[in-house]
Amino acid sequence: MNKVFKYFVIDILRNKTVIFYTLFLFIVTFTLFSFEENTAKGLLSLLNIILFIVPLISIIFSTIYVYNCSEFIELLICQPLKRKYIWLSLFTGLAFSLCLSFLIGCGIPVLIYEPTSTGLILVITGCLLSVIFVSIALLATVTTRDKAKGIGKAILLWLYFALIFDGLVLFLLFQFAEYPLEKMMMAISGLNPIDLSRIIVLLRLDVSALMGYTGAVFKDFFGTTLGFGVALLALSLWAIVPLLISTKKFRTKDL
């Protein structure tokens, strides 16, 4: 077993923030399902909360954690260990802990109340989002030495993906309202992992009818197995590409 990974996980799971995050998800999920008669409605409300909270906590917690364990990383670097190995252990440690947190807090209640494929897909996207935003956080920290700047960067990145991106898309849509943008919208949605996750789950919830013609086009593509596969692939790329870049940068970083 990977030893460094083990020490990271032990350290992260003892962190109060992670425990609090798990409890918070657990309480929110249970409350939503007990208030709503219709579990599909509960799932929809839960989706909106997950798409907001999971990326936020993943990116901010990871950023702060990486800066706080810079001592530990320094200590590890002068041991006979590969730098790539240390960095990947840090990534897997964070991703594993946050996924575990999400699975306990959100996954278990969802699979109790809604043991359908839709519930399962919601849980999978939540985990993927955790991994993606850990990966983005590592990229933000490796390029910034200053802790305050690094956390600022992480917050801005989250704001961009959670709010600003949607604003930009809406702006585009209104500006080019006369043109058929439906096909292009699918490509654009691939540029934001949060949007992509939202589409994947929404299409399963049969509320896509509310999304008009674009919704229909989306359903035609993302509703099929192929489209679903493509969306999952795009999400995986969102996790892998930033990780690869940050690993490359970390290998030549001065400490």
Next chain:
Amino acid sequence: MIELKNISKNFAKFQALKDINLTCEKGQCIALIGPNGSGKTTLIKSILGMVVPEKGEILFKGKSIKNDFEYRAEIGYMPQIGRYPDNMTIGQIFEMMKDIRKSKDSTFDEELINNFELKKIFDKRMRTLSGGTRQKVSAALAFLFNANVLILDEPTAGLDPLSADILKEKIIKENKKGKLIIITSHILSELDELISHLIYMQDGKIRFYKKIDELKNESGQAKLSKAISTLMHEAI
């Protein structure tokens, strides 16, 4: 054992190391001295692979350290400021490092842990420790793995006289076994009995690299501190 060839390193516009050439052999005990900001720590960190120089090559036992990591198994490093995960206890730190670094033929040298009486405070958390106790932990960690090369950055800064003596004796003992030891320090008087060679750095360059006997003969001074200050005046 360690060979540096034309090493240069820049931090933004500041040139920390300028074309450094250096060879260190087994059994030497080298003092690395120089004013603040002269590049001592950068030089040490380059050897450890913590800082990646832009130009030049570092050879460890004839092999380039670039993209290599296994050579670090033969180095024990004691940092200037030992920084450790805050919420681990001293005992856990030692257990973890043993776990991470252990190999088939590893024997642990726990002499310093015993002499510093660290076992008594094994359950203390790292964040509660004083600077001196941290130094003791760093020193004990550096010597723990019986490494052939010991790199000590300001080893006795912050240690009480008694502990500093324990550490010095340990350094002499290990040096006699034929280990290469590199020490940086500002306290010249305490280096006197330890070292065999001396490197003086200034502005990212090596001003001189000499045997202690030579140095004393050239300057006509019997005390190391006086010998160095005479030579430093000449250099300026």
